[in-house]
Amino acid sequence: MAASRPRQTTSSDSLTFADLGVPDALNRVLAATGVDRPFPIQAATLPDALAGRDVLGRGRTGSGKTYAFVLAVLTRLAATAAPRQAGRPRALILVPTRELATQIDSVMAPLAQALSLRTMTIFGGVGARPQVAGLRAGVDVLVACPGRLADHVETGHARLDAVEITVLDEADHMADLGFLPTVRRLLDQTPRGGQRLLFSATLDAGVDVLVRRFLTDPVVHSVDSTLSPVAAMAHHVLHVHAEDRLAVLVELTAAPGRTVVFTRTKRGAKTLARRLVAAGVAAVELHGNLAQGARTRNLQAFSDGQAQALVATDIAARGIHVDDVALVVHADPPVEHKAYLHRSGRTARAGAAGTVVTLMTDGQVPEVRELTRKAGVTATTTRLRPGDALLRELAPGERTLVPQPMPQPAGSRHETQRAGSRHETQRAGSRHETQRTGSRHETQPAHGGRGRRGGKPAPTTSERSGAAAFSARARPVARHGGR
Template sequence: MTKFSDLGLNPLLMKAIAEEGYETPTPIQAQAIPLLLEDKDLLGIAQTGTGKTAAFALPTLDFMLEFPQKRRARSARVLVLAPTRELAGQIADSFRTYSRHMDCNVQTVFGGVNINAQRRALQGGADVLVATPGRLLDLVGQKAVSLQEVEVLILDEADQMLDMGFIHDLKKIVAQVPKDRQTLLFSATMPKLISDLAQQFLDNPVRVSVTPPSTTAERVDQGVYHVSNNDKLELLFDVLNNPEIDRALVFTRTKHGADKVVRKLLAKGLDAKAIHGNKSQPQRLKALDAFKNGTCKVLVATDIAARGIDIDGISHVVNFEVPNVPEQYVHRIGRTARAGRTGLAVSFVAEDERYYLRDIEKTIGMEVDVLKAPDGTKVDLLPTPDPNERLYKPKGPARGNGGGRSGGGGRGGQRRPQAKAKPQGGAGKPGGKQGGRSRGGKKRKLEGARG
C-alpha cells in the first residue's frame, strides 16, 4: 500500500501531513500527486470527500518550495477557481494547513462580502489565490489583481461552475493567464461540456478517475417513500424524529423550498437551518458551524450551496425533492458515506418524480428499496408503482438543481449577461499553450532530487 512517504513530497509538507495524522493517501491522491509532480496537466473525475483538494494542493505547494519566488504586488502564482464561497474557503484552509511550515500567503476572494477588504488583501500579492469566477473578474476589472504571473491554474468542481453559468467567465479568466502554465481540472461528472472545456484549457492532460457512481451507491443504504407533494413536509418531520439520526442533510431544489422546509420544521419544534445563495456569508457560516458541532442536527440545502461542503458524521441524507440529473443524486447520497463509511439516504418521490427515480436507478444499476411508513406517522403513502409502467419525462421548464447561481461569487449571485463568446488566447485553445511547458524556464528536478 502506498504511503505519503513514498510520493517524494518536500519534507516540510510531510511534516504538516504527519501533524494532520495522515499516513496513507486516498486513491486520487496516490494517482494524481506523482503525475502532478511531473508537471503534467490533469483531468480528475472525483467527488467531494475523496481527498482531491490535497491531491492538487500538495504537489502545487511542492512546486512552490522547489522554485521559491518573491511575492509580487497584486499578483498570484497559483490560481484556484471554485463555484461557491464555501468550497473556496475550504480549499484555502487546506492550502494553509499544508503550508504551515513554509512562507505561503493564501488569499480567498468571493462575492457576498465587501470587495474593498479583498482589494486591500491583494495589494501585497498572494502565493495562492482561491476565487469564485465572478468576484475574480470584478477584481481584475478594477486592476486589484493581475493574472499574468499565474504558473498553476486549478479549476475545481468544473461541472458545477458550468451549471451555474460561469462558462464565459472561465474563458475570460483563462485568456488572461499565461499559456506557459500547469492546468488542473477537477469535476464530479464528465458531461460533453467538460470534455470540450478540458480540450480547450488543458495541454495533453493525463486523466484520473475515482469513485464511479456504482461504488458510492453500493456504500449507501438507500430507500424511497412514494408520497404526494402535499404530504412531504409531514413525512419529513416524522423521518427526522428518528433518534438514530446524528446529522441529516436535506436537499431541496430551490432556495425558496429550503426556507419553507426550515420554517415548517421550526414550527414543529425541530431545529433546522438553511444554506443557499440568498443567505449572507455570516448566516451561511453560522449554519455550517452549528451543523458541524452538532448543536443543529438538520441542515437544509440546495445542491449548489451544498457543493463542496465536506463534513464528516452525516448519518442521513434526505432527498426532499428528487434531482433531475442522476449524477446529482449520486453526489448527494455520497455525503453520508465518507472515508469508506456506510450511510443512509432516503428519497421522497412524488408522482411527477417517478421518471427521475427510474433514470437514477438505471445510472446506479440497482432498484432502490421502497420503505414502509415510519412508526406513528399519519401520512398515507402512495401505492408502490408498477415497475413496468411507461413513464414520460415531465413537461415544462427544466427543473433546476438549486435555483440558479446560488452560492456563487460575484455580483450577489446574479447571472452575468450571456455575451457571445469571442476567440481568446490566439488561435486554437482559449488561453491554451503552444508546444511544451517549462513554466518560465522552471523544470522540476525529477532525477535524484526526490529519492
C-alpha cells in the same frame, strides 16, 4: 466558515505521502490532522503533478481531490521559492462556489503556513475592499470564484501573468453554472507555459473545450466518476402519504447525528426548516436567498453540531464537506439523476458508510423509479407511516425534540433576496444573470447576495430560528462517530 476537514483512515495500498514526494513539513501537518495515507486519486495524480505535468483528474466528490491538488501546488511553489508580489498570485485555484472556496482554503491554510506560503479567497457576496488589501499585500495561492476575480483583474487589482500553476476544481459544475466564458478569459491571462490541473466528474462538451484549449498533453487519471454509485451507501425509498411527509421527516432528523435534507426550491428549504424547528428539531437552512453571512453561520452551526439537520437546495449538493453526515434525505426527489447522485454524495465520504432516503408520494412513483434507474442504484422501497420501526433503523438513536415557536416570515427585503431583483442569480454571462455585489461579473448562481441594514447584515429568519436558538438552549447534539 470552517467546515470540517476530510478525515482519511483507509488507503488502497501501502503508499505514504512521503513515498509520493510530499515534503516532510507537509507530512507532519497531514499526520496531525489524521491524514496518513493517500487515497487512490491522490496516489494516482500526485507523482505527475509534482513532476510538473498537466493533469486531468476525474473522480466523484469525497474521493480526496482537494488534497491531491493542494499538496501538489504547495510542494511546487515551495520548491521554486519565488518572491511574493503585490496583486500577482503564483498559483490560482478556480472553483464554482463560495463554500467550496472557503473549504479548500481551510484545508490548505495550515499546510501553506508550514511552508511560509500565503493563501486567500476571492468571491462575491462580501465586501471587495478586504480582498483588494489582501491582493496588494501579496499572496502565493489564490482560491477564487471566477466572477469576482474577473472584477479584480479588470480593475487592475489582480494580474495573472505570474501564475505558475492553475487548478480548475469541479470543472463540470462550473460548466453547469455557466462560468466557462469567464474561466476562459481568466485562463487566457495566465502564462501559456504554466502548469494546469483540471479536476472534473465528467468530460461534457464545455469541459472538453477547456481541456483541449488549455492543457498540454495531460495525463488522465480516472478514479470513480461522480456518477458512480458508492458501495458503502444504502438507498431507501419511503412511500408515504403527503400528509405524513413532515412527521416522517421529523422522526428521521430528530435522531442523533447529522442529516442533510434536500428540497427543490429555496422557498421549500426555508419553509421546511421553520417547520422542523417548530417541531423541535435543531435545523438550519442553506439556500440562495440567504445572505453570505447567514449561509456561513448556518453551515458552521451544522458543522459544529449546534444544528443536527441542514435543510438545503442543490447549493449544498456539491463541494461541501462536513464530517459524519450519516443520512441524506431527499424530501423532494430531484429532477434528474445527476442531482440525485451529487446530493447523495454528502454522505458515505472518505470511506465511511451512509444512508440515503428518498420520500415518495403516490404521484411521484413513476419519476422516482425512473430516477433511481438512471442513477444506477438499487433502492429498497417501503410503504410506511410515522412511527414505523424502519425509521429508527435508518436513523438510530434517542429522539430529542425541543419545540420552538413557529418563526414568523421575515417580510423584509433585507432578510432574503427577492426573485426577480437585480441581485437574483440564475446563470452567468449577462448583466441580468449575475450578482451585483459591487461587481458586474460575480456569478454565484442561486447563491443569493447580501441583505444589509445600516451597513451590517440584517438578521435572517434562519438566524433567529436556527443556530442562535440552538445555542441559547445549550443542548448538545449527538453525532455519528465523532469528529
